[in-house]
Ligand SMILES: Nc1ncnc2c1ncn2[C@@H]1O[C@H](COP(=O)(O)OP(=O)(O)O)[C@@H](O)[C@H]1O
């Protein structure tokens with residue numbers, strides 16, 4: 225059963241069209257992440273689902289019910305914001321009970337629900353405090369609690385961790401994942417621009433760009449089989465290597481990266497290969513070096529240009545032909561600038577794109 | 586090897602009374618004297634008897650302190666047929682100011698809130714008209730308003746003047762509140778909507794408790810503005826309903842008998858006392874309100 229479905233959604237601010245003919249189906253209990261760079265319309269989409277923005281066209285269904293014109297409170301949704309948006313003059317308890325009081329719920333039940341939510345989120349000792357007396361992480365827990373007490377079917381998160389420092393962010397990320405596992409029936413839609421959050425949390429990721437969904441798939445597919453060059457470049461850190469060149473058709477298809485020829489017979493083409501300008505993409509972590517590179521479908525001697533140690537591993541910059549090429553080595557590897565290294569990779573792990581349409585070949 | 590020094594090296598620099606400081610403080614002191622001198626003269630004169638005033642030393646302190654001018658100004662001075670002093674004008678002003686202030690702030694805050702948070706159809710046009718209204722010189726509206734008030738039967742009555750003050754306060758107050766409410770994070774408003782609060786629920790439970798400072802500002806503006814008003818008071822009321830300012834004018838300008846400077850001074854101070862007190866009392870509250878808001882974050 226679809227928990228949330230968005231059909232042909234249009235949204236414009238005056239003459240600015242932010243979302244155009246957007247379609248999205250989310251299953252019950254699914255954790256969907258909307259991922260995209262700033263300004264691509266993620267929050268706008270979330271606000272439309274929440275009912276905080278009036279759509280220009282199209283429909284929104286929640287639990288098979290057309291809620292396109294319903295008030296936010298009648299949509300069975302709860303929302304968590306980047307800035308926490310706690311009511312500053314109310315205690316934590318007041319914040320949690322505000323929605324329930326508005327719904328005229330009996331007092332006993334309100335108390336019960338607050339107890340339950342506080343227990344799940346570990347905020348029991350904080351109930352009498354004001355938001356100003358809480359740390360960022362605690363505030364965001366309370367904000368999540370505000371959605372939790374209302375016992376909603378769909379949780380909407382708008383960059384909930386972006387205001388936290390790196391350590392807290394990692395902690396709370398796990399807690400949100402745990403929360404989703406605890407509440408198995410709850411659908412979660414989570415907006416972020418952080419690909420780590422997206423990869424770790426999502427059942428499926430929707431990559432957005434310019435108000436349109438580029439690819440909607442599970443994290444594994446998004447990472448390994450990006451549908452276009454934008455998605456390939458957006459996902460992965462350090463970023464994927466792009467080599468400009470030409471696809472060559474012959475006895476075995478291959479790729480000519482400005483003089484360097486890469487055999488492509490092990491690559492699973494999405495389209496019948498044709499000779500044309502193309503872009504070859506291979507992730508730094510899929511490039512092997514030294515002994516491991518021997519016997520790979522493609523291998524080549526390169527010189528080390530720049531070394532970027534990152535702790536657990538080290539990123540090496542070199543050149544493949546005239547083009548920049550990065551690969552990852554173990555953090556303990558003993559390499560210095562100018563060294564010659566044998567690198568190699570399996571083109572089965574690569575992604576190739578049409579240079580014009582930027583679609584996957 | 587040099588031994589590690591605890592704390593900063595060398596003696597603490599002495600803050601000298603630099604030339605810049607002398608000029609700065611000198612200017613400030615001169616300006617302060619310029620503003621305080623008239624008040625000093627008023628207070629001193631109001632405490633003197635008429636013979637002493639006739640000597641002409643307006644800066645000298647009173648030889649014989651008398652409160653008689655104050656009593657006379659408050660309770661005995663004559664304007665027209667009435668000889669019950671400024672007290673009548675004082676109570677008129679109270680009756681005019683209190684409802685005008687309350688009414689204008691209540692309406693303007695709801696207006697500002699609606700404009701800031703509920704972008705209803707035509708909100709922009711409404712706002713433009715309102716702002717435009719702030720720039721129309723109100724002299725051009727005086728006569729039409731006289732006619733309107735006469736038609737609805739409020740001309741010359743206190744409710745009529747209250748209505749006029751409420752309307753004229755609307756543009757600037759609405760702008761004030763709208764700007765304040767737009768500065769409150771929009772996500773707070775969104776969260777309250779998701780929590781099922783409606784127009785009034787959000788206004789009373791979320792917005793109002795966060796807006797004490799701006800209400801104090803609006804109160805200062807309105808109380809002083811309406812209390813000090815002379816023009817509307819003299820135009821839209823009748824003598825028995827004249828506000829304090831109009832009555833003060835009539836006392837000071839009275840052509841019969843001698844000019845009692847001491848009574849005039851006392852009457853003037855009495856009239857100005859309310860805005861002064863408002864500044865002193867709410868100024869503190871205002872600063873506290875802002876500070877509290879800043880800490881809340
Ligand atoms: N109230 C608004 N009026 C006009 N344009 C807006 C408004 N809100 C957002 N936009 C525009 O819509 C686009 C998408 O915004 P948003 O959904 O907030 O992006 P993000 O993906 O960063 O959350 C942006 O280009 C932004 O400038």
Ligand SMILES: [Mg+2]
Pocket residue numbers: 266267268383
């Ligand atoms: Mg956003």
